[in-house]
Amino acid sequence: MINVLLVDDHPIVRSGYARLLEGGHDIHIVAEAADADAGYVAFIQCAPTVTVTDLSLPGSSGIELIRRIRARESAARILVFSVHDEPVVVDKAIQSGASGFISKRSAPDVLLEAVRAVAKGERYFSDDVRRVVELRTPDAEREVINSLSPREFEVFRLLAQGLSVAECAQTLNLSQKTVANYQALIKEKLNVTTSAALVHLALRLGIVPGDRSDRLIG
Template sequence: MIRVLLADDHPVVRTGYRRLLEQAHDIVVVHEAADADGAFAALVAHAPEVLVTDLAMPGGGLELIRRARAHDPALRILVFSMHESEAMVQRALEAGATGYLSKASEPGQLVDAVHALHAGRRYLGEGLERALRGRDPLGESARLASLSEREREVFRLLAQGCSPAECASELGLSAKTVSNHQTVIKEKLGVATSAALAHLAIRHGLVSV
């Protein structure tokens, strides 16, 4: 079962989301929250795999995304919002969201988005995908700059062909910590495979061929 946390300040809306998601039979909503602080507390208490959040809520959706990402780097975060501008999508992705869907979308897209994020893919709603097609919201250089110092260390080792276990040994970290870093690094850089990660590092002169 895919464990989902819902964050939206409208109870009727949350009830609709819950019913829609749980009709999929492989999704369970572990908790609902009406504001950013309540959502973060629920995140700590219930350890969901996917957070579905609005942006316009008490405490701020973007701030919730940042706090949630810092607490659990492997968490998948879907923004479900009425705001559809490219600037807002970019801000959400920069904050750490892994998917963005307009509330004007067909209901089934919410289920599709949760499945996609749980499978490790980024998800942008149909209209948003068209709006952003052909351009990276951040750009490779900016994406690289967004990595923390530790993430850059892990990135370089992975790009050089080290396994996660070898990275853990080299950096004195646990295998789980390296695995979490690897997930966040691929997410921030917009790559899905180790080969793509290595090619990106070579293009920017971070590793030699």
């Protein structure tokens, strides 16, 4: 039996995925979580075979959840199931330790196939994600983003969403001084000097949706 931890912040969506997965008869949902912190606790408590997570979560993102899980258990098998399949996002999820990545636009049977593949230790990408990854062209901005560590990327994402240094520190359980240092380093690596420029870059690369960052772009 494949034991699955399902992490998604929408209860109705989560319930639908749970029914779909358990309909495969060889998959059992051992726990569900609505955010990264709860997902991490559930991972520790339940030791699932596969963790299936969205990337857009309240507070810390799925990228941060992947990083924390893999830091605790290097052999953890994690499948990203997200509507955000921009190349830079897929790259960062894989760098953080994801075993596979499928788009929420995929057919239902793709999720079942992906969970079974990842449970066996295989890597799995849905066809649309694979095409995005294989057909992308080298891009200087994306290469710079890829140079950010998972923690730097998470701070970048939160800042681009409009969170203050204090709010980022609270979300990531870090000191404000540490986050401020990350902010300075990130701006230096990305060659931006203002918060607005940082947000524009995140929007251009599809790292954050526009409606969450409008207040910083006047």
